[in-house]
Amino acid sequence: MSQRTAVAGLSVANELFEFIENKALTGLDVRPDQFWGGLAELAHDLGPKNRSLVAKRTSIQAKIDGWHIERRGQDHDAVAYKAFLKEIGYLVPDPEDFEITTENVDPEIASIPGPQLVVPIMNARYALNAANARWGSLYDALYGTDVMGDLPADIAYDAARGARVITWAKSYLDKVVPLAQGSHADVTGYSIVENALVPALADVEQYVGMNVSSGGALSEVVLQKNGLHIAIQIDVSGNIGAGDKADMDDIFLESAVSAIMDCEDSVAAVDAPDKVLAYTNWLGLMRGDLRESVQKGGKVFERVLNADKTCFKAEKQVSLKGRALMLVRNVGHLMTNPAVTDRDGHEIGEGLLDALCTTMIAMHDLNRDGGNSLHGSVYVVKPKMHGPVEVAFADEIFSSVERILGLPQNTVKLGIMDEERRTSVNLKACIHAAKAACCVYQHWIFGPYG
Numbered sequence: 001m002s003q004r005t006a007v008a009g010l011s012v013a014n015e016l017f018e019f020i021e022n023k024a025l026t027g028l029d030v031r032p033d034q035f036w037g038g039l040a041e042l043a044h045d046l047g048p049k050n051r052s053l054v055a056k057r058t059s060i061q062a063k064i065d066g067w068h069i070e071r072r073g074q075d076h077d078a079v080a081y082k083a084f085l086k087e088i089g090y091l092v093p094d095p096e097d098f099e100i101t102t103e104n105v106d107p108e109i110a111s112i113p114g115p116q117l118v119v120p121i122m123n124a125r126y127a128l129n130a131a132n133a134r135w136g137s138l139y140d141a142l143y144g145t146d147v148m149g150d151l152p153a154d155i156a157y158d159a160a161r162g163a164r165v166i167t168w169a170k171s172y173l174d175k176v177v178p179l180a181q182g183s184h185a186d187v188t189g190y191s192i193v194e195n196a197l198v199p200a201l202a203d204v205e206q207y208v209g210m211n212v213s214s215g216g217a218l219s220e221v222v223l224q225k226n227g228l229h230i231a232i233q234i235d236v237s238g239n240i241g242a243g244d245k246a247d248m249d250d251i252f253l254e255s256a257v258s259a260i261m262d263c264e265d266s267v268a269a270v271d272a273p274d275k276v277l278a279y280t281n282w283l284g285l286m287r288g289d290l291r292e293s294v295q296k297g298g299k300v301f302e303r304v305l306n307a308d309k310t311c312f313k314a315e316k317q318v319s320l321k322g323r324a325l326m327l328v329r330n331v332g333h334l335m336t337n338p339a340v341t342d343r344d345g346h347e348i349g350e351g352l353l354d355a356l357c358t359t360m361i362a363m364h365d366l367n368r369d370g371g372n373s374l375h376g377s378v379y380v381v382k383p384k385m386h387g388p389v390e391v392a393f394a395d396e397i398f399s400s401v402e403r404i405l406g407l408p409q410n411t412v413k414l415g416i417m418d419e420e421r422r423t424s425v426n427l428k429a430c431i432h433a434a435k436a437a438c439c440v441y442q443h444w445i446f447g448p449y450g
Contacts, residue, residue: 038404209311332384
């Protein structure tokens with residue numbers, strides 16, 4: 001059992017207390033008494049409401065169980081069942097039409113189409129890999145997976161498969177960044193003339209910029225399709241480029257533009273040491289200094305966050321994000337954690353603890369240039385909610401957190417996950433429940449993992 005510190009009417013495990021006091025708050029304009037007083041407010045003012053909502057879930061579930069038990073062996077009556085679910089408040093009426101908008105939302109959420117990874121925050125290596133998955137080698141992806149229809153047959157390099165990879169990749173370029181004439185497969189060399197790619201693109205606006213090697217030779221051409229970037233690597237002495245008639249050594253694609261750092265389903269944070277590990281890794285990501293020693297192929301190296309990419313067009317530098325936009329998935333309303341107990345001895349609602357801690361830690365990112373959010377927002381995914389009343393409660397929690405930490409209202413952009421009542425009947429009501437704070441940027445409503 002952890003040793004504990006009494007503060008603001010709370011009993012806090014020493015590991016968590018020392019982490020907050022000596023690491024998480026360092027460098028922020030948030031006083032320790034402000035933080036602990038705020039956590040006590042959440043525990044004592046919102047904790048009872050949290051427990052009441054969980055009790056309501058239990059009551060509704062018991063009624064649903066009873067309905068099915070009473071009708072065991074009977075044909076299912078869908079009309080009667082839907083009426084019953086409405087009667088007990090499981091399904092709710094749609095609200096009147098409304099509009100909702102958000103501000104200061106990063107393009108990875110607002111406008112750029114792309115995949116999103118989910119990764120356990122307690123594994124620093126995995127978290128770094130996910131953040132760095134913004135860019136990846138198309139050649140590696142094709143060679144090592146079954147995208148081309150089959151998997152590699154052996155560990156040893158297969159030259160025939162490698163040739164298929166190059167053919168597939170250049171055909172892909174023809175589809176997404178076609179030339180005005182001919183195919184990328186027929187190109188014998190790329191160059192930049194008067195700020196345009198030669199051979200010419202069918203759409204010249206797809207050209208973003210270029211880089212040159214230390215010797216002045218063209219080393220990279222950056223193109224774009226639907227806001228996602230494609231970086232053609234050119235290296236006459238490269239492993240692949242040396243044998244390619246266009247000196248094309250690889251193609252890097254902007255891939256996972258966002259990643260959820262998960263404090264919930266993919267981890268088991270059951271006590272203070274676990275929570276401290278999760279928050280420590282989130283702190284490293286938000287400060288940009290997370291690193292992990294990795295042993296691979298008999299070598300040991302330090303894995304860190306990738307730097308942003310740059311290229312040049314008309315002698316002007318173009319900056320491209322080097323890392324996925326990071327969201328943090330908090331625990332839902334259901335869970336409690338012994339890391340903190342309130343004045344009555346109740347374990348704190350873990351979602352309340354996550355809300356204050358992960359938002360406070362994200363303030364390190366808000367205080368630096370070129371970090372995670374370029375628009376001054378914190379992105380939180382709130383899972384395991386049952387209907388609009390619980391969504392409204394999540395909105396109340398984060399509005400309180402913003403006030404406690406002195407953040408502008410709606411700094412937190414909240415992704416709501418109604419994972420129990422996954423019906424269109426409740427969708428509109430759930431979004432309406434959160435609209436007061438204009439904080440909903442996404443909703444996951446039809447699947448358990450978004």
